[in-house]
Amino acid sequence: MVPTPGVSPDALCQIVSDRILQLILLPTEKCNFRCTYCYEDFVAGRMLPAVVRGIKSLLQRRVRELDALSLSWFGGEPLLAKDIVLDISTFAAELAVLHPQLSYRGDITTNGYLLEPSTFASLTKVGIRNYQITLDGPRELHNTSRLSADGKGTFDQIWANLLAIRATKADVRIVLRLHLTPVDFLSLNPLLTAIRHDFLSDARFSVNFQPIIALGGPHDASIKHFMPGEREAVVGQLKRELYGHEPIDLEAPPYICYASKANSLLIRANGAIGKCTVALYDSRNTIGTLNDDGDVRIDSSRLRPWLRGIESLDLEELRCPMKGFCG
Amino acid sequence: MPPTKFDQDLPPVKASEITIDASGRVIVNNPHFTDVLKRRLAAKAVPKDAILDNCDCARNQTCKPGK
Numbered sequence A: 001m002v003p004t005p006g007v008s009p010d011a012l013c014q015i016v017s018d019r020i021l022q023l024i025l026l027p028t029e030k031c032n033f034r035c036t037y038c039y040e041d042f043v044a045g046r047m048l049p050a051v052v053r054g055i056k057s058l059l060q061r062r063v064r065e066l067d068a069l070s071l072s073w074f075g076g077e078p079l080l081a082k083d084i085v086l087d088i089s090t091f092a093a094e095l096a097v098l099h100p101q102l103s104y105r106g107d108i109t110t111n112g113y114l115l116e117p118s119t120f121a122s123l124t125k126v127g128i129r130n131y132q133i134t135l136d137g138p139r140e141l142h143n144t145s146r147l148s149a150d151g152k153g154t155f156d157q158i159w160a161n162l163l164a165i166r167a168t169k170a171d172v173r174i175v176l177r178l179h180l181t182p183v184d185f186l187s188l189n190p191l192l193t194a195i196r197h198d199f200l201s202d203a204r205f206s207v208n209f210q211p212i213i214a215l216g217g218p219h220d221a222s223i224k225h226f227m228p229g230e231r232e233a234v235v236g237q238l239k240r241e242l243y244g245h246e247p248i249d250l251e252a253p254p255y256i257c258y259a260s261k262a263n264s265l266l267i268r269a270n271g272a273i274g275k276c277t278v279a280l281y282d283s284r285n286t287i288g289t290l291n292d293d294g295d296v297r298i299d300s301s302r303l304r305p306w307l308r309g310i311e312s313l314d315l316e317e318l319r320c321p322m323k324g325f326c327g
Numbered sequence B: 001m002p003p004t005k006f007d008q009d010l011p012p013v014k015a016s017e018i019t020i021d022a023s024g025r026v027i028v029n030n031p032h033f034t035d036v037l038k039r040r041l042a043a044k045a046v047p048k049d050a051i052l053d054n055c056d057c058a059r060n061q062t063c064k065p066g067k
Helices: A009-016 A049-065 A078-098 A117-125 A139-145 A155-166 A189-198 A230-243 A300-312 A315-319 B031-042 B048-053
Strands: A020-025 A068-073 A103-109 A128-135 A173-180 A205-211 A264-267 A272-274 A288-290 A296-298 B018-020 B026-028
Touching: A009 A300, A009 B031, A020 A049, A049 A078, A049 A288, A068 A078, A078 A103, A078 A117, A117 A128, A117 A155, A128 A155, A139 A155, A155 A173, A155 A189, A173 A230, A189 A230, A205 A230, A272 A296, A296 A300, A296 B018, A300 A315, A300 B018, B026 B031
Parallel strands: A020 A068, A020 A264, A068 A103, A103 A128, A128 A173, A173 A205
Antiparallel strands: A264 A272, A272 A288, A288 A296, B018 B026
């Protein structure tokens, strides 16, 4: 029997170290898209100025003792609040220059619609190097589910922005997240051909196949899920179609969700502190608040259930602490 | 799934021993654990670039849904 890989000492050090800090920031919870499967309600708006001040104060307070700082931009659509993204990222990048012991990097999960060349250049300049951009299929398919808020298709603008990124020499990594459903995966071929033609020869681009799953949105009942084992077979088939063969996956360490990490905090637009980017409307995902002076107020009894995987070393709990959550 | 075998010099730590202070700093109220942790960090057993290179996004394993 092949032993189940466990959690390495390095991995455990990384998720409890006080010399590492990951902040997942929601500069706005509004979105310019209305994807048909989305779980967010878009009620909260732009990040409050007091929260922006609080984040900067927190970074200023911690920078001398940090080895690594990761700012992960999420939303809503973060580029609807581009000024906030640039403001805080610029602040962090300047701190990193003043404190050379600090490795700082930013990443962003964006729908890509507003990622035109000038915005992309501004983001890379302030250290945002990892991008996750989602497509739901070739133009016709994508435009049925990833709609703009005014109901229009979004594929052409995103694709144009991706081509513009390819034309730069920016040191970035672009993950194209391709969504699948049991119904639509057979229609992905034209998109795979286009990606192979336009992006696969550029090592900065990679593809991540992910099924659409029900995450608590109003249309969850209509989302069709893969049967057990079916997803792996479909992804393998799509990889063969994309690459001409199924790439050999190097053995990766077990995945640990950011929500399981003691040194990773989600800061919402209103200053509420949470852990998970999916369970945004679950009260158990509010563990504290950030004050405008940078003070972090965490309720330890609310934090504890998220960290139980560190105690149990159970890979399922570390992979998704929300599962089986009883705090 | 049963707990994973923990064959290393880091002693076990309880979730109740982990708190976050007013500066967002992780505090582990377990002297044995923190001693070993500090020793490993001081010895650069945890390369900081690897931390960033292994970010969820770079590993293509993010569970952050696509925006």
